[in-house]
Amino acid sequence: MAKAYTPGLLVTRHKKHRIMRRLPIAGDVQVKVDDMVKADDTVAETNLPGDVHPVNLANTMSLPAADVVACMLKSEGDSIALDEPLAQSKGMFGMFRTIVHSRFEGTVETVSPVTGQVIIRGAPLPVQVRAYMSGRVVGVTEHEGCEIEADVAYAQGIFGVGGETQGCIRVATVAHDQELTADLITEDMAGCVIVGGARMTVESIRRAMEVKAAAIISGGIDDQDLKELLGYDLGVAITGRESLGITVIVTEGFGEISMADRTYAMLREFEGREASVNGATQIRAGVMRPEIIVPLDAAPSASSDAKFEEGQLETGRMLRVIRDPWFGMIGEVSGLPAEPHVLGSGSKARVLEVTFPSGEKAIVPRANVELIEE
C-alpha cells in the first residue's frame, strides 16, 4: 500500500545544495567550472535593452505622418543627446522653421511614416548576477549562467518578503518562544541576519531597518503588522521584489506562533556564520519558499538520523498542525487510520492521530499537517 505523502518545510544541518544563477537574457558568464565564489561575487553580466521612449512627431509638429521622415535630422540608428535637435519642419519659404529637441538620450530606433512616431531607445541597462551562495562552480551554460554547489545547513521558511541578501547570523532572543521586540535589536546588528523566536513586531522590523540589518527571521508575524510594513494588504503570496531594504522571513506562519525548536536551535548553533537568505515566496505551481542557507566549511560526517523517508507520513514522525483548532502545535503521529473520518465541519477526509507533548491526542485531517523534515 502506498504511504501517505505530506510535504513539509525542510530544516537540515547538512545538505548538498545546488543553485542556478541565470541571466534574464544572453550575456557573459564570468566564472568557470571549479572556481570558488563568494556570495557577493559577480558571476555573470549583461546589458538589457534600454528603456523605450515614443515621440509622436506628427502631433508635435502638426504634420501629416508621412512628412515626418523628411523632417528628421537624425536617421534610424543615430545616437541622440538630451536637448539635441531631432527634427526640423520645412517652414514657409524656408522661414518659420520649428525645431524639435529630444527630451531623451539614446538611439533613434524607428521612424514611422504611418504614424509619425519616433522611437528613441535609452542606454542599455547593465545587469549583474551575483553568486548569492558561497561555493564551487559546478556547471556553466555559455551566455546564460552557472550552477554553484556547496555543503550547507538549510532551513525553509513559510513566508517572506524582500529578495536575496546575506549577512552574519545574530540571535536576538534567548528562547524559541520569545517574542522579537524592538528593544532586542542593537546597533551592532548592522548587516546581520537577525534571528528571533516567536512573533516579530512591526516595531522590531522597523528597528532592524534602522540599524541596517540585512534580514530578520522569526516564528510568526501579525497580518496587521505586515500590512503596516508594506503599506498595502498583500492579496496573493507572490513576493520577493519588495524594496524595503530588509528581507523578512517567517518560519511558521501568521499570528502568535513560536519558531520550531529545531529550527531555532540550528540557527543558534550557526550564530556568527555567514548566511544567504531570500524572502521570495510563490505559492502556486512551481512553489517557492523563503530560505536560509548557511554554507559549511566541510561536509559533516554522515549522520544516521534519517529514520524516515522524505515526505512519507509514518507513525512516530514529528509534524506541525497547520490549521485551527490546533494551529501551530507540534506533535508526533500516533495513528494513521485508513478509513476517512467525518470532521466537525461535516466533511469526510482522511485523518491521522497526533499526540502532543502534553499527552493530549487529537484527530486531524492529513491535509492540515506538515512534516518536520530532517
Place this chain on the structure above:
Amino acid sequence: MTNLDPDTIKVILATDCGSTTTKAILIQYVDGEYRQTHRGEAPTTVEKPFADVTMGVVNSVTEIAELAGRRLVGDDGRIICPATGTEGCDIYISTSSAGGGLQMMVAGVIAEMTAASAKRAALGAGSIVMDVIAANDGRRPHDQIQRIRDLRPDMILISGGTDGGTTDKVVQISELVAPAKPQPRFGSDYSMPIIYAGNKDAREPVKDVFSDEGFDLQIVDNLRPVLERENLGPARDKIHDIFLEHVMAQAPGYDKLMGWTGAPIMPTPGAVGDILQTVAKLQEINVVGVDIGGATTDVFSVFDETFNRTVSANLGMSYSISNVCAEATMPNVLRWVPFDMNERELRNHVKNKMIRPTTIPQTREALMFEQAVAREALRLAYKQHKEFATTLKGVQQQRTVGDTFSQQTSGQTIVDNMTLDLLVASGGVLSHAPRMHQTAMLLIDAFEPEGVTMLAKDSIFMMPHLGVLASVHPKAAEQVFDRDCLVYLGTCVAAKGMPKAGKSCFSWELSGDRAASGTINGGDLQLVELGEEETATITLSPARGIDLGEGPGKKVQRSVRGGTVGLILDGRGRPLALPEDRAACQSTVQGWLDSLDVYAEESEAVAV
C-alpha cells in the same frame, strides 16, 4: 485529428491535465446511451522532477483501467487506441491547464470597443488575459511599453480599427509592442507569436513593424470588421492553433501527448465554455457556469446564444483568499457569519490559508467562515462578469419617438438573472461542500437568481472533458452532461422587488409529482421537498410590485425540477439586502440558514 464516424465511437477516454491533478474519465455506450462509467486521478507530472505530462496521464488512466477491468495502456506505455474487444478506447481526448494555462496579452485601439472584443476572443479561447493595452487606457506610452516588457505572455493578440477605417492608430499600438521586445514565457529561443486581427488595410504596415526577428506574426480576419458586429471565430481558432504549436510544444511531454489524442488538446476553460454553449444551444436555455478555484474564478454565460467568459484573477479560495477579503472588505465577509469572530485572528487565519493553500476547515465555524468568503468571491466575480458581458459598445442607436423616454445606450449587460434557466457550480468550495444545501445557498446568496432557476453542480469537474468531446461527438457530450456530469440541486424560485417583511410576497401551488401550496412572506426562505427524479408544475401569484418572471404582480406558471436539495422558495427580494446592524444581521442570517437546514449536524473538532 482523427476523422471518426461518431456512430462508431463506443469507448471514449478523456483527461484533463490540471496544474496539480490529472483527472481521467471513461465514457462508454451502455444500453443505447453514453454514460460516464469510471474515473481516475493522479498528480500532474509536468514539473520537475518528472517533467513529462504523459506520466500523470498514464497513472490516472491506469487507475481507470483497474477499476473498469479494461486494459487501456499498452506495453509500450501508450494509450491503446483504437479499441479492440475489451481493450483500449475508440478515441482519446484531453484538455490542459497545467503550467498556469494559456496566458495572453491583448491590445486594441479603444478599450471599450476593439480592445474589449480582443479580450472577449482571448477569454473565449480559454486564456488568462494578463493585461489589455489600449490607446485610451489612461497610461502613458512609455508606461505601456514598460508593462509589455514586464509581462511574459504566451502570445499577443492585436486588434484595432474597423475594416476600411483609420490605420494609423492600430499601427501605433503595434509600434508600442514591437520595441518592447516582449519575451515569451517558455523557451528563450522561439519567437513571440503575434496575432493581428485588426483593420485589414493596416496589415502591410503592421507586417513592417513586426518584420524583425523575434516575432512570429500571424494575420487573421478583423475581429471587429464593423462596429455593429464581432467576428471572434478566426482569432479564437488561431489562438488554439498557436496554443498547440507553440505553447504546448514547449511544455514537457506535450509533444508526445499531442500524438496520442484524437482531437486537438484544448485549454481547460475553453472546453468548459464549449460544453456550456453546446448545452445551451441544444436545450434552448440561458446558462451561467462558475468555476471557483484556489487562485481565480471563471464565470461563463450563454444568454440568447451569446457566449461570454470572464476570469477574475485573484478571486479564489486559497492562493487568493486574502485578496478576496481585501476586495470585499472583512465586514462584507462577516455579514454572512451568524456569530462573532475576532477580526485580528481572522486576518491571520486568512493569511495562513493563503500560505498553506491545501488545508481544509476542520470545525464548523471554520467552514462557515470559508463559505462566507466564497459568497463574496462569487459575488464579486459575477459583478465583473456582468460588467464585461455587454452589448457591443460604440454602436449607434436607432431611436424612434417611442424611445423618447428610454435612456438605453450601447454597452448594457446582457446578463439577465430573470431569464437565467440553469446555474452550474464547480470548484472545490462548491463541489466538495459537506452538504449540497450549502452549495445551493452559496449560489443563491452570491448570484441572486430571479424568477425560476435550476441549480446544479458539476459532480467531479467533468465539464472540460465534455467540452472537448463536444467537438467530436456533441450527442455523447450532451448525454453525459445531463446524466452524469450534473448533480441537480433543485430549483430556486426567487422574488424580484422589495417585499415587506412579514407581509405576503407570493403564494404558490405545486402539482405533479408533488402537490403542496403555501405563502411566502417578505424575508422568508422555505425549502419544499422535491426529489431528484421528480418534476412538478408550480403556479405563482406574486404580490403587487413583486416580479417572478412575467412582470410585477403577474401570475407565473412553470415546470420545476427537483434535486438533492429540493425546491427553494426565496421571498427575501432582489437585490438581496442584509441588516446593517451586526446583531440583527447575525439573527437574520441564522434564520435563513435554519430555514434551509444548511448546517444540519451539531459537531465539534475531534479530540480523542
